[in-house]
Amino acid sequence: MMWTTDDATALRRAGEILTPRVADILDVWYDFIGSTPHLVTIFRRPDGEPDGQYLERVRGRFEHWVIDVCTRAFDDQWLAYQEEIGLRHHPTKKNQTDGVASPARHVPMSDMLALIVPVTLTIRNFLEEGASESDEVEAMHQAWFKTVTVTLVLWARPYAGDLW
Amino acid sequence: MMWTTDDATALRRAGEILTPRVADILDVWYDFIGSTPHLVTIFRRPDGEPDGQYLERVRGRFEHWVIDVCTRAFDDQWLAYQEEIGLRHHPTKKNQTDGVASPARHVPMSDMLALIVPVTLTIRNFLEEGASESDEVEAMHQAWFKTVTVTLVLWARPYAGDLW
Ligand code: HEM
Ligand code: HEM
Numbered sequence: 001m002m003w004t005t006d007d008a009t010a011l012r013r014a015g016e017i018l019t020p021r022v023a024d025i026l027d028v029w030y031d032f033i034g035s036t037p038h039l040v041t042i043f044r045r046p047d048g049e050p051d052g053q054y055l056e057r058v059r060g061r062f063e064h065w066v067i068d069v070c071t072r073a074f075d076d077q078w079l080a081y082q083e084e085i086g087l088r089h090h091p092t093k094k095n096q097t098d099g100v101a102s103p104a105r106h107v108p109m110s111d112m113l114a115l116i117v118p119v120t121l122t123i124r125n126f127l128e129e130g131a132s133e134s135d136e137v138e139a140m141h142q143a144w145f146k147t148v149t150v151t152l153v154l155w156a157r158p159y160a161g162d163l164w
Numbered sequence: 165m166m167w168t169t170d171d172a173t174a175l176r177r178a179g180e181i182l183t184p185r186v187a188d189i190l191d192v193w194y195d196f197i198g199s200t201p202h203l204v205t206i207f208r209r210p211d212g213e214p215d216g217q218y219l220e221r222v223r224g225r226f227e228h229w230v231i232d233v234c235t236r237a238f239d240d241q242w243l244a245y246q247e248e249i250g251l252r253h254h255p256t257k258k259n260q261t262d263g264v265a266s267p268a269r270h271v272p273m274s275d276m277l278a279l280i281v282p283v284t285l286t287i288r289n290f291l292e293e294g295a296s297e298s299d300e301v302e303a304m305h306q307a308w309f310k311t312v313t314v315t316l317v318l319w320a321r322p323y324a325g326d327l328w
Binding site: 120 | 166254255270272273274277278280281282284285306309310313314316317318320321323324327328
């Protein structure tokens with residue numbers, strides 16, 4: 001029911017389909033964030049306006065992550081990278097990578113976790129569009145859902161301390 | 165992309181399909197928990213053995229929740245109930261409802277959130293088995309996924325304090 005070797009195979013194939021579409025995928029997700037006021041405010045400048053440069057730089061790393069998550073081995077280095085991304089949403093490290101002075105000191109954990117829903121559901125169209133006849137879209141989509149959820153659970157670690 | 169009136173309709177219909185199957189659904193989920201040592205240990209007695217009575221009593225409330233989530237309005241009373249369930253997984257209130265002395269003082273947040281995956285994926289078969297020709301299984305399943313995720317995000321509140 002959880003992670004199997006079939007999931008690993010399906011996720012690799014999903015990566016082949018999604019990699020050339022990664023800019024389109026980010027368009028969809030950024031449209032969602034951009035049209036949700038309490039999300040876009042997390043990218044605000046000290047004057048309260050959205051920081052276009054910050055948004056753009058994070059977008060690049062987000063694209064990179066889509067490819068990464070489908071192609072990299074889930075080893076210790078990958079785990080350490082997840083811990084780092086979690087900290088970059090948390091007050092410990094948000095704003096540092098891009099050297100911004102955003103008054104939004106962290107991404108609320110609730111927003112971070114709730115994004116699992118659009119990040120999971122919107123991928124299905126891209127998989128369907130890119131699938132060949134022998135591909136099982138449902139299997140690829142389930143593998144994507146499992147990976148996203150586990151990844152987000154890892155990112156939530158610094159938020160919950162000992163109770164994680 | 166998030167919660168719509170179509171989702172509300174689909175979830176009501178899902179409730180009609182799932183309510184008569186609720187014992188079978190819990191069988192599947194309890195099989196999963198029972199076969200995952202780090203989960204079953206959260207129901208352990210002071211002597212380290214699984215507490216059958218505790219498991220059984222929680223199972224009843226879990227069944228109740230499946231029906232509830234599909235049928236109740238998401239109003240303030242519902243929100244207060246979600247807060248209560250979150251606290252019953254958290255050290256604040258775990259073990260109290262059943263008057264048990266389990267040394268497992270809380271359900272780790274990571275385990276709680278990761279269960280979103282099986283609780284989402286296993287429902288699809290039940291929806292397919294109960295659907296009539298005019299039902300859209302995909303729509304019901306998406307509504308279920310959204311509801312479960314939002315519910316779990318609410319339950320995670322006491323774990324993250326100000327950073328929630
Ligand atoms: C499924 C949920 C999410 C995923 C997969 C995701 C993905 C990512 C990735 C890959 C990065 C770049 C990490 C790096 O530096 O390498 C990032 C950074 C960031 N994300 Fe998220 N994110 C999610 C939820 C959210 C939400 C809901 C927000 C709120 C708007 C958000 C705001 C940010 C911000 C502000 C940064 C930059 C942090 C910094 O200052 O370095 N993220 N995200
Ligand atoms: C999708 C995730 C989960 C759902 C939907 C869920 C659902 C529920 C529900 C409905 C209850 C009864 C609440 C009440 O008293 O009214 C409950 C209690 C409980 N759950 Fe969960 N649960 C989830 C994750 C987990 C996990 C991963 C564990 C670990 C084994 C767990 C262990 C418990 C325990 C021990 C109780 C009893 C708490 C007490 O002492 O009152 N739950 N759960």
